[in-house]
Amino acid sequence: MxxxxxxxxxxxxxxxxxxxxxxxxxxxxxxxxxxxxxxxxxxxxxxxxxxxxxxxxxxxxxxxxxxxxxxxxxxxxxxxxxxxxxxxxxxxxxxxxxxxxxxxxxxxxxxxxxxxxxxxxxxxxxxxxxxxxxxxxxxxxxxxxxxxxxxxxxxxxxxxxxxxxxxxxxxxxxxxxxxxxxxxxxxxxxxxxxxxxxxxxxxxxxxxxxxxxxxxxxxxxxxxxxxxxxxxxxxxxxxxxxxxxxxxxxxxxxxxxxGSNSALIIDKDINIDEIIDRCIMGAFSNQGQVCISLQRVYAHEDVYGEFVAKFTEAAKGLKIGDPLDPDTYISALISKGEAERVLGWIEETKDSDATITAGGKLQGGILEPTIITDADHSLKLSCQEAFAPIVVVNKVRSVEEAIEQVNDSRFGLQAGIYTNNVKNALYASRELHVGGVMINDVPTFRVDQMPYGGVKExxxxxxxxxxxxxxxxxxxxxxxxxx
Missing domain, CATH: 3.40.605.10 (Aldehyde Dehydrogenase; Chain A, domain 1)
Known part of the structure; x- marks a missing residue:
């Protein structure tokens, strides 16, 4: 020491x-x-x-x-x-x-x-x-x-x-x-x-x-x-x-x-294996207590099933425990009160059509990395800032539909899109109402010399x-x- x-x-x-x-x-x-x-x-x-x-x-x-x-x-x-x-x-x-x-x-x-x-x-x-x-x-x-x-x-x-x-x-x-x-x-x-x-x-x-x-x-x-x-x-x-x-x-x-509830769009032409590790980092680094933490994912219906399966498997493999252990990926939220708040938000999803594919509970006082699919936009986990290791993954039919969902938010800090289609990338950069658009990266990207800030709330x-x-x-x- x-x-x-x-x-x-x-x-x-x-x-x-x-x-x-x-x-x-x-x-x-x-x-x-x-x-x-x-x-x-x-x-x-x-x-x-x-x-x-x-x-x-x-x-x-x-x-x-x-x-x-x-x-x-x-x-x-x-x-x-x-x-x-x-x-x-x-x-x-x-x-x-x-x-x-x-x-x-x-x-x-x-x-x-x-x-x-x-x-x-x-x-x-x-x-x-x-x-x-x-x-x-x-x-x-x-x-x-x-x-x-x-x-x-x-x-x-x-x-x-x-x-x-x-x-x-x-x-x-x-x-x-x-x-x-x-x-x-x-x-x-x-x-x-x-x-x-x-x-x-x-x-x-x-x-x-x-x-x-x-x-x-x-x-x-x-x-x-x-x-x-x-x-x-x-x-x-x-x-x-x-x-x-x-x-x-x-x-x-x-x-x-x-605040923010940063979102990522995944287009239909993406190799899912190449983005899983980056999405794990974006969603679960620092227990999701990051202003630009990946909280919402809108995946094209052609890749939605594969993404959910592989993302869930990767999340379940993260080590939970002592923050001083060099192998630990997820540790305690900043307070017990925060953990109780988030558990209440997760409980709210059980009265809806949403499905918890990973996590959703405490393990030794630590909230497990949590993935929820088919979550209605009105749920707190979708429309408010979770500031916790929680991600909502929903299916969309097009990039245009995804952008509408991303913009339907009180917040607008950063957003990301994975796509190999130049037109879709340009369209997203123009239409996303946020302070920063990350092309082929998660919204959690930041280096310290770049202009950083948002719009709306x-x-x-x-x-x-x-x-x-x-x-x-x-x-x-x-x-x-x-x-």
Missing amino acids: SKFLNELKLTKQDLMINGEKVETDNYAPLYSPYSGEEITQIAMADKALTLQAVDAAYHARGVMAKMPAYQRAEILEKVVVLLKLRADEAAEIISRESAKPIAFAKGEVARTIETYKFSAEEAKRIHGETIPFDAATGGVGRIGYTVREPIGVIGAITPFNFPMNLVAHKVGPAIAAGNTIVLKPASQTPLSALFIAELFEEAGLPAGVLNVVTGPGGIVGDAIVEDDRVRMVTFTGSPSVGIGIRNKAGLKKTTLEL SGTGREGIKYAIEEMTELKLVVWNQN
Whole structure:
């Protein structure tokens, strides 16, 4: 066990404000979602301490705004080096606090390293453009250009499912752009954020630039969102919370990455054997607790039977158990309450024509990978976000019918289609009402430099370092009159 993890049991985990650890009056136990054992005690901030963190970020904003791009890039590069050295430790932290199987936790750490690397590179590429003023009769004799300036204090609220990489998607571009941050990590997964804050301190980030405030969302989150000194809120989580943030944020900028029930279309000309492993990953990695997890499959009637049979067989072969076992593919959901919710949704299907071909029950407290066929669209498993290892597979007669089914959703984050027909691929890319269309891949595909975000109730704004920096800066126009 690593030094950081050894210290967890011996010390309480304090807030990180203005470069210092800050104690609170109240601490709450953090339990393992898998074993139920207590991992450590986490500080519970109140409104006053949250405002203290905002105050620290507000006063540090001038330091960051004036810091040259190469220095911001150097700090981010140092974090990359430090995280590479402690990658195994970081993966174990993720696995212990979230029950993410260690193989997937290591993958998350690798992506986090890339995300900070991209942030370091993009810090050097923040630029504006020149404007041809003489294109207008009134603009003759003038030259002008745009510059991008840091927005100031950014409030970042992150989820439990990628506790290190989704922190990186907010902290990395914020620092690259010269902003300061008040970060509220998910209550179940604060350790990843506190670990990263230590690395940034070691890398030389000035005090007050990154502040980590743990505690209840209704207290800490609301204080961040409602403070006028916070100029932008970036949030990943549920639609209901995201809508509440939007309502409270006023004229602040908001980037909201919300829910989804991502879908995949399988055309009639596809070799099913070639896509099963990819579909298993898309549906069941991280217990399906992925915003773009494959939740709905619409398979052409010519391949439907073969797909269901082979997909079911593969799902039944996945190893369930301890997240720290390198062979484990499926472990516990983030809480017992989540498991009970999903079991209720599965029970709802038993009063319909749907068929459970795999899973559907708990095994040692862990929800088995579950496949349900012939599910009516009105069932919660079809129309809401499951955030669990559950997939609905339905039969369609054409790609056009499948696209109608995919679009019949409150959400629109990403969708995928497997097809060898160029016309069908182009038609899908044009007609699918989502933020990203994956041709010949599952909707669960993401690399960290691509623009990522959705439409409808899947949110507003885009992540992906370059695109996040655009959200986290203000465009200023400068015009010189030469007349």
